[in-house]
Amino acid sequence: MCASFRSPSSTALSRSPVGGERGSAVSRAGQVALRMYEEVCRATGESGREAFNCLVRIWADIVRIRPLQEKDRPAADRVIPLMPDLVRAIEDEGFFDPLGEVFAVNGLGAKDQILTPEPIVRFIVEQTVGKAAEEPRRQPVRVLDPCTGTGRFLIVTARLYAPALGPRLHLYGVELDLELYRACLVNMRLASFSLPYRILYGDALMLDLGADSPNWAFANRWDPPDWRKLKFSRFSQTK
Known part of the structure; x- marks a missing residue:
């Protein structure tokens, strides 16, 4: 982010x-x-x-x-x-x-492209994902970073909550800068703790990013397709 x-x-x-x-x-x-x-x-x-x-x-x-x-x-x-x-x-x-x-x-x-320092990342993750992790429900906990950069928020989320949540924790990221997108793919391979994750190349303000969106089929590709040919959200289509 x-x-x-x-x-x-x-x-x-x-x-x-x-x-x-x-x-x-x-x-x-x-x-x-x-x-x-x-x-x-x-x-x-x-x-x-x-x-x-x-x-x-x-x-x-x-x-x-x-x-x-x-x-x-x-x-x-x-x-x-x-x-x-x-x-x-x-x-x-x-x-x-x-x-x-x-x-x-x-x-x-x-x-305007500055990576958030770790202490700030950790604080935000604890105040958001941490509260969801404390809930007694057993449903999946899905975390989406729509401006993921090199994946810092997802990395810290995995590091803090993978032991407790295990495969219930699903990580999603979207990045428009192709070079940072690729750096994020490398980072997630190193730091995902074998959790399911999907990193998508594209504009998070335009794309359909629902959990069941067909766009996620194109995630984690080193050479991703042109994101402008993916499914847009209904909101972006009505702008």
């Missing part, structure tokens, strides 16, 4: 004790991911979104979402040796969103 406040510059972040996003420090896993991003920059001569997308593609191969492309092999050769450090960091502190930390620290978003 994206918030609309301004992120500090990466220079300011690097001066904090660890380096971090507004309101939080970069995690140890995030620090490793930043080193990976720097290695991608060195290997490719690219920076910014191009280097970020390359890193996401490398991770997508590692988690078996899609095979590595030949053009990404030089960068992968630099990234893969750092994977044990990433795994140790995640084992020690839990998984949050190292790819999102790379995105935020390097200021890769548009002016």
Whole structure:
């Protein structure tokens, strides 16, 4: 989910004790991911979104979402040796969103495209999903993030409530930025705790997002269809 406040510059972040996003420090896993991003920059001569997308593609191969492309092999050769450090960091502190930390620290978003810091994510999740999780009913608990970004709200929801709710917890996300959508697919493969989840590429203000919508059949695809050809909501059609 994206918030609309301004992120500090990466220079300011690097001066904090660890380096971090507004309101939080970069995690140890995030620090490793930043080193990976720097290695991608060195290997490719690219920076910014191009280097970020390359890193996401490398991770997508590692988690078996899609095979590595030949053009990404030089960068992968630099990234893969750092994977044990990433795994140790995640084992020690839990998984949050190292790819999102790379995105935020390097200021890769548009002016209104800022990833919400973890303390705020956790507070909102506890005040919403937490109340639903306390109810005695046994029906599924469905969580939809209509502006999911790299999946932070879904990741924290899974981390906090998967043990109690198990397969009753269903996670849905929608993201219009194709590059962040793909980063979210990687994150959810890593952090879903084997829960059912569906991530859809498209505009949440236009699409039919009901639990039984046929649009969800196109979720979780690395190369999704043109969302403008999917089923729109009745509200969007009458605007």
